[in-house]
Amino acid sequence: MPLTFDEHDRIPAIVQDAETKQVLMLGWMNRESLDHTFATGHVTFWSRSRDELWEKGLTSGNFLNFVSLHKNCEDNSLLVMARPEGPTCHTNNVTCYYREVDREHDLP
Template sequence: MKFDVKKLRFNDQGLLPVIAQDHNSLEVLMLAWMNAEAVQRTVDSGKVTYWSRSRQSFWVKGESSGNTQNLVDLRFDCDQDCILVLVEQNGPACHTNRRSCFYTAVREGDEIELMQPE
């Protein structure tokens, strides 16, 4: 069956959350947003393309930084309102120059930084 982006359930702003995960290590790298066109661009090009809510424009991951995300697999959840992209991550995923945006944990009530910038 051919994928149809219209089957996805976007929120009132026409967006849905996207979790990026490294396809080898399965490390969760980041969370961002896509609209229908960003989903279709990602599927068509193999380059993960997000929708920037702050800039109100498309954002091909790594276009300016070189820290690209090549699409390995695109999945959506049972409610069709969230996407998981398994990616080949080249360089850090986070704009803070860390491998993952999820570099802070709370352990026994203390905030702990799990990784330093690369």
């Protein structure tokens, strides 16, 4: 089955460290960012705020080196296996998921 993109031609993509299996981040991809990822070997997203390609690490040097791409059972989300060069999060943390949800304070 072909991938199912949303109404904006995007699909959510979870990035996981290929070696440690730690979840690193969630980004959005489209056909152009997927082509760029395969062509360059660097994980590339579609920036929803800037409406342009976003090659992770291009400005910070913290690239995500592409290993493989997997789709879920409903063809509507992706799992990107990558080898990170440095921290993935813009806060300089290894992962964007470094904060645990506090039920009392975080849930409305």
